Every structure is written in structure tokens, then in C-alpha cells.
Amino acid sequence: MKIQLLTKEIIDHLPPLDSTDGIKLKDKIIVCKFFAEYSHIPLSWYIFEGQKCENGDYFLKGIFLINGKKVSTSHFLLSELQPFWLCPRSIVERDTRIFLQPYKNCR
Numbered sequence: 043m044k045i046q047l048l049t050k051e052i053i054d055h056l057p058p059l060d061s062t063d064g065i066k067l068k069d070k071i072i073v074c075k076f077f078a079e080y081s082h083i084p085l086s087w088y089i090f091e092g093q094k095c096e097n098g099d100y101f102l103k104g105i106f107l108i109n110g111k112k113v114s115t116s117h118f119l120l121s122e123l124q125p126f127w128l129c130p131r132s133i134v135e136r137d138t139r140i141f142l143q144p145y146k147n148c149r
């Protein structure tokens with residue numbers, strides 16, 4: 043069964059974009075985590091902000107990790123993950139265990 047990436051509960055808890063800029067990364071509240079695998083390398087997105095676009099897509103902000111190492115903190119569209127732009131056969135999933143937790147507790 044495919045899990046919906048953004049549920050109503052997640053959307054209701056997304057702070058507006060750039061509203062957590064003054065909070066240290068370790069203390070940011072992660073609303074949800076997405077993950078995928080590319081050539082046996084784990085990829086993760088820890089989402090801490092977002093808002094709905096006029097076209098119905100979601101503009102999200104979070105931390106992107108490759109093989110457990112932080113690559114960037116960036117903005118991206120949810121549609122860029124479906125199908126995942128790096129490898130169309132990779133399926134991006136949501137980690138249902140991660141919801142409203144400080145980043146320092148998510149890893």
C-alpha cells in the first residue's frame with residue numbers, strides 16, 4: 043500500500059516558509075521525513091516548513107541528506123519528489139515514525 047506523502051495532519055502542522063530561520067538546526071521541529079534509495083545509497087528529506095502553492099503543489103523547506111550526511115537545507119516542490127528526479131524508478135516514501143520531533147531526536 044502506498045503511503046500518502048503529505049496528510050492533512052502534516053499539512054496542518056507545517057509552519058510557513060522561512061518562519062523557523064532563527065532556530066538552530068538541532069532544535070527545529072521536523073514535521074515529516076521522506077526517504078528513498080538511489081543505487082543502494084539512502085536519501086532523506088527532513089521537512090520543517092512548507093506551504094501550498096496556487097497550483098496545488100507544496101513548496102517545502104527541509105534538510106537533504108545523502109547516506110546520512112547533510113548536503114543542504116533547501117526549498118523544493120513536492121512534485122519534484124514524485125517521481126524522484128534523480129531516478130524515476132526510486133519510490134519516495136514517508137517515514138511514519140517521524141512526526142513533530144526535534145531534529146536532534148530524528149537521527
